[in-house]
Amino acid sequence: MVLELKKVFISDEVDPRCVEVLKESGIEVVKDTKLRTDKEKFLAEISKYDGLIVRSATKVTADVINAATNLKIIGRAGTGVDNIDCEAATKRGIIVMNTPGGNTLSAAEHTCALMCCLSRDIPNAVATMRAGTWDRKSFMGSELYGKTLAIIGLGRIGKEVALRMQSFGMTTIGYDPIIPGSVSSQFNTEWMELEQIWPKADYITVHTPLIPQTRNLINEGVFAKCKKGVKVVNCARGGIIDEAALLKALDAGQCGGAGLDVYVNEPPDDYTLAKHPKVIATPHLGASTVEAQKRVAVEIAEQFVDVMHGRSLFGAINAQAMHNALSADTQPWVDLGRCLGTILASLGANPKKGISISSVGAGLKDAGSYLGASVLSGLLSVEGGAGDAALNLVSAPAVAKQQGIQVESKYESTKGSQLVSVSADGRTVTGTTSGGQPLLISINGAQFSTPAVLSGSVLLFQAKSDPKLVSTVAGALSDNGASVTGFSVTVDSKGSQWGIVYLPSPPPNGLFNISKTVQSAVELEF
Numbered sequence: 001m002v003l004e005l006k007k008v009f010i011s012d013e014v015d016p017r018c019v020e021v022l023k024e025s026g027i028e029v030v031k032d033t034k035l036r037t038d039k040e041k042f043l044a045e046i047s048k049y050d051g052l053i054v055r056s057a058t059k060v061t062a063d064v065i066n067a068a069t070n071l072k073i074i075g076r077a078g079t080g081v082d083n084i085d086c087e088a089a090t091k092r093g094i095i096v097m098n099t100p101g102g103n104t105l106s107a108a109e110h111t112c113a114l115m116c117c118l119s120r121d122i123p124n125a126v127a128t129m130r131a132g133t134w135d136r137k138s139f140m141g142s143e144l145y146g147k148t149l150a151i152i153g154l155g156r157i158g159k160e161v162a163l164r165m166q167s168f169g170m171t172t173i174g175y176d177p178i179i180p181g182s183v184s185s186q187f188n189t190e191w192m193e194l195e196q197i198w199p200k201a202d203y204i205t206v207h208t209p210l211i212p213q214t215r216n217l218i219n220e221g222v223f224a225k226c227k228k229g230v231k232v233v234n235c236a237r238g239g240i241i242d243e244a245a246l247l248k249a250l251d252a253g254q255c256g257g258a259g260l261d262v263y264v265n266e267p268p269d270d271y272t273l274a275k276h277p278k279v280i281a282t283p284h285l286g287a288s289t290v291e292a293q294k295r296v297a298v299e300i301a302e303q304f305v306d307v308m309h310g311r312s313l314f315g316a317i318n319a320q321a322m323h324n325a326l327s328a329d330t331q332p333w334v335d336l337g338r339c340l341g342t343i344l345a346s347l348g349a350n351p352k353k354g355i356s357i358s359s360v361g362a363g364l365k366d367a368g369s370y371l372g373a374s375v376l377s378g379l380l381s382v383e384g385g386a387g388d389a390a391l392n393l394v395s396a397p398a399v400a401k402q403q404g405i406q407v408e409s410k411y412e413s414t415k416g417s418q419l420v421s422v423s424a425d426g427r428t429v430t431g432t433t434s435g436g437q438p439l440l441i442s443i444n445g446a447q448f449s450t451p452a453v454l455s456g457s458v459l460l461f462q463a464k465s466d467p468k469l470v471s472t473v474a475g476a477l478s479d480n481g482a483s484v485t486g487f488s489v490t491v492d493s494k495g496s497q498w499g500i501v502y503l504p505s506p507p508p509n510g511l512f513n514i515s516k517t518v519q520s521a522v523e524l525e526f
Helices: 016-024 039-046 062-067 086-091 104-120 122-130 156-166 181-187 194-200 220-225 243-252 290-308 331-346 368-383 395-402 469-479
Strands: 007-010 028-031 051-054 073-076 095-097 148-152 171-175 189-191 203-206 230-234 255-260 279-281 355-360 407-412 419-424 427-434 437-443 446-453 457-464 486-489 496-503 518-525
Touching: 007 016, 016 028, 016 290, 039 062, 051 290, 062 086, 073 290, 086 095, 086 395, 095 290, 104 122, 104 156, 104 203, 104 230, 104 255, 104 279, 104 290, 148 156, 148 194, 156 171, 156 181, 171 194, 181 189, 194 220, 220 243, 243 255, 331 368, 331 419, 331 427, 331 437, 331 518, 355 368, 368 395, 368 407, 368 419, 427 446, 446 486, 446 496, 457 469, 469 486, 469 496
Parallel strands: 007 028, 007 051, 051 073, 073 095, 148 171, 148 203, 171 189, 203 230, 230 255, 255 279, 355 407
Antiparallel strands: 355 419, 419 427, 427 437, 437 446, 457 496, 457 518, 486 496
8 A cells, every 4th residue: 555645745844854865756845844833824735735744843733634635644753743633633544653763862862861960960060160169068969870760661762771871880670561571671671560660769760652641640649659869850751740749849858859851831831840959951852963853854754755655654653554554465455345345335234233354365364454444444435434534544443433333353264265254234245356456256145156356437236136137237227328348247146146237437327227127226436
């Protein structure tokens, strides 16, 4: 699956190499860092582009996303996507991606630098020297050697912090809801539950996204469980440490110091915390290195190019169904799922009663990761259940979840034919692929004598069994001014047959009662 990216808009300052990489792949690029400050002009302009690249200054709200009628992908040159309304983007079928590894080293180094400064109160000591005062007694520090560092979030940055601070002789412990102890032990960090961590930590550093589960994660209750004088560092996201609770703990001496690079509001509405004598505050500099900014700019451009050519979806945070759907071998099965969903919807299947997908064949082992989304994209498009949202592998699962639609996927390995069957509301359609084309094998158990190619404009009909069915229907269509380029019908099944008529263009209106033999008919476009 590939995306057509002709024009990309860059609304924040990025390294020039980002523009160069995109242009080298034939993409037209417009960079304007001032337009985002004029909402009306920005909303009018964004509709012209297929892709948008931002950093943290641009707020990609639902208004922007809904105005961006041609937008297919939004990329943030950096980690996190706090400034992008991912839910709105997903509903519109727009891929959202970031560069999860681009800032890793810079953010880790900044975290370590803040810890070193905290241990020796370096900024305050520097300030006295600049004021022309020689004051050694006021700045008795403490060694990092032998201290315990608690790392909340053991991903890329957390790991790099652990490795660097271990070189100072610190013991590293940590917690991560996803990364298990078997992994953290590989970089000499003992995994513990949070309640075990708090009383052991001399220093705490956080490296998690800001989500409901992490907002105010370190709060007044947590400070009460920590050692008196514990020091905390936040180079991740403002709001993970409760700022009011931190100020209270600093004033009480329960917290011995804080290194802060991020804040709930940026810039802060109130600088009381930043000005506190026990706080070392920097203005969100974790990723502000020449190397990091060039790295994320190049990475986001390369990720756009990879998506455009169907090579990779690295960094995508809302397109899980597409990760295994990019290869040329996979694309026909994605198309088949969409076509089977379209047929089910035309048969009147109610998806809210549940959808069951069965894939058979060794080559379809990973198909469950995308077949559900592809079936939904066809089924809900015909249903009209997505409103004005685009239905694709990104948006279809979100729309289905919103409507309470359940999808069950099963897989069976076999050396025989590769088949996909989709059932919903008592109706079942089965198909396969050949030569890169999706084929329909059966409807409700009725087998087509020759698999029907699902392509172009067709008329799907059900009729009473009749040896002359093909000639009867073809004649009726011809009499009504419709050209027929092909026919495929099922064998007799309980006195009934299904048929697909191939038409060079959508048929004239009023062809549903083309013959007394035909019981129902529907026009479909594949």
